[in-house]
Amino acid sequence: MSSAATKDTPVWQISIEVPKCLDEPVTELLSALLEQPASAYCPLESDSAIVSAFITERSQWSRERNHQLKRQVLEFFPGETRNQNWKATCRKIKANDWQESWKRHFKPLEIGSRLLIKPSWNRRKPRKSQSLIVLDPGLSFGTGQHATTRFCLEEIERLQSKLSHPSLLDVGTGSGILAIAAAKLGYIPVKAFDFDPDSVTVTRDNAESNDVSDLIQVSRSDLTKLTPQAGTKYDLVCANLMHDLLKSHAETILNRLKPGGYLLLAGILTEQFPAVKECFQRLGCKQIKTQIEKEWKSGSFQLPA
Numbered sequence: 001m002s003s004a005a006t007k008d009t010p011v012w013q014i015s016i017e018v019p020k021c022l023d024e025p026v027t028e029l030l031s032a033l034l035e036q037p038a039s040a041y042c043p044l045e046s047d048s049a050i051v052s053a054f055i056t057e058r059s060q061w062s063r064e065r066n067h068q069l070k071r072q073v074l075e076f077f078p079g080e081t082r083n084q085n086w087k088a089t090c091r092k093i094k095a096n097d098w099q100e101s102w103k104r105h106f107k108p109l110e111i112g113s114r115l116l117i118k119p120s121w122n123r124r125k126p127r128k129s130q131s132l133i134v135l136d137p138g139l140s141f142g143t144g145q146h147a148t149t150r151f152c153l154e155e156i157e158r159l160q161s162k163l164s165h166p167s168l169l170d171v172g173t174g175s176g177i178l179a180i181a182a183a184k185l186g187y188i189p190v191k192a193f194d195f196d197p198d199s200v201t202v203t204r205d206n207a208e209s210n211d212v213s214d215l216i217q218v219s220r221s222d223l224t225k226l227t228p229q230a231g232t233k234y235d236l237v238c239a240n241l242m243h244d245l246l247k248s249h250a251e252t253i254l255n256r257l258k259p260g261g262y263l264l265l266a267g268i269l270t271e272q273f274p275a276v277k278e279c280f281q282r283l284g285c286k287q288i289k290t291q292i293e294k295e296w297k298s299g300s301f302q303l304p305a
Contacts, residue, residue, distance in 0.1 A: 014038075014061055015052045016069070016088040021295040023049035024148075024267055028242065029072050031196075033065055042146070061090045111150070112157040115181055131184035133210055135177060147293035148266035152178050152238050155264050155289075155300050159236060160185045169234040169256055171223060172241050176203030176216070183212035187236070193221040226252050233258040239265055243272040247279045254283050260305035262288075266298035273297040 014034070018026045023040035030053050031038040038053035055061060066088050108118035116126040117133045126132040156178060160166055168182040173192035176199075182190045194200055200220045207213040223241075228251045237257045239246060246253070246265060257263055263285060268276055270292060277287060277299065285301040 010056070010092060012055045012058055012061065012090055012092050013052055014055065014088055014090050015050055017048050017050055020047055020049045021269055023051060025242065026051045026073060029069060033069055033072070034060060040146075058090070058092070109150070111153040111181070114157050114185065115153065117177070133177070133180055133184060135175065135180075135206055135210075147296045148240055148268075148298055149177065151291050151293075151298040152240055152264050152266050153181055155262075156181050156236065156238070157185060159262050160187065163235045166236060167234045168236045168238065171237065171239040171253060173203050173218070174199055174240070176206045176218070178238050178240070179203065179216050179218070180207055180210050180212055182236075183207070183215040184210070188215065189217065190215055191217045191219075191232075191234070193219045195220065195222045223249050223252065228252045228255050230256040232256070233261070235261045237261070237263050239263070240267045243268050243276050246276050250279045250283055254280065254285065254303065257303050259303055261303050263301040263303065264298070265301065266296075268297055269295055270297040273299070
C-alpha cells in the first residue's frame with residue numbers, strides 16, 4: 001500500500017495494545033501477517049504501545065488473521081503475553097482523519113546541535129547550525145521518535161566529526177531517516193537497504209523530498225541472503241534490527257565495516273543486549289558506548305584499526 005492516501009480514500013486501521021517492551025516484535029509480526037508495513041506509537045506517560053497497520057481493503061483483516069496474530073505472539077513471547085487480552089480492533093477511517101491524528105503526536109525533534117526533524121505542517125525554522133529533515137509519516141513508517149532511532153541519529157551526528165571522510169551503510173532502513181540524516185551531515189557515500197519493498201519506496205520518496213536522492217543509494221536486499229564477504233566497506237554501519245537477526249548475521253554485518261570503523265546496534269531489549277554484545281565482541285568489536293531508555297538498550301562499537 002502506498003504511504004500516501006488521497007483526501008477521501010477509505011482506510012481501515014488495525015490496532016492492538018501491547019506492553020512497550022513488545023512494540024517492535026509485535027510490529028514485525030503484524031507487518032508480516034498483513035504483508036503491509038506496521039508501526040508502534042508509544043505515549044510517554046504509558047507503559048503500553050499501540051501497534052497499528054493501515055489497509056485499504058476490509059477483507060485484508062479477518063477473524064482468522066486476528067487469531068493467527070494471537071497465536072504467534074503467544075508462541076514467540078509466552079512470558080510477557082500469556083495473560084494479555086490479545087484482541088486487535090479494526091475501524092474504518094479516512095486518510096485525512098489519520099493525518100490529523102498524527103499531527104497531534106508528531107512534534108519537531110532536535111538531534112544534537114546539527115539536526116532538526118519535523119513534519120511539513122510544522123512552521124518551526126532550523127537554526128543556522130542545523131540541517132533540516134522534513135519527514136511526514138506515511139501510513140506506517142517511523143519518524144525518529146523511538147528511543148532506538150534517536151540513539152542512532154545522535155551517534156551519526158556525534159561520530160561524523162571523528163571520521164575524516166565518513167561513509168555510512170544503513171541496514172534495514174525503514175523510512176530512510178538514518179541515511180537521510182547521514183547525507184545531510186556530509187557522509188559520502190551513503191547506502192541503505194531493506195527487505196520490505198514499501199520501505200525502499202518510502203526511503204526513496206523521503207530522500208527526494210529532502211533533496212538528497214542523488215547522495216543515497218537505496219536498494220531492496222535481504223540481510224539473511226547476503227554473503228558474509230563484502231566488496232564495499234563503510235566507516236559507520238547502522239543496524240537497528242531485532243536481536244535474533246543481529247546475532248545470526250553478525251559476521252555479514254561486520255564484514256561491511258572498515259577497520260577502525262563504528263557499528264551502531266539498536267532495537268534491542270535490555271535483557272537481550274548481553275547476548276548481542278558477546279556475539280559482536282567475539283568477532284573483534286569493542287563496545288565504546290551504551291544507552292538505556294526504558295526497556296531498550298543500544299550500543300556503539302568499534303572495530304580495531
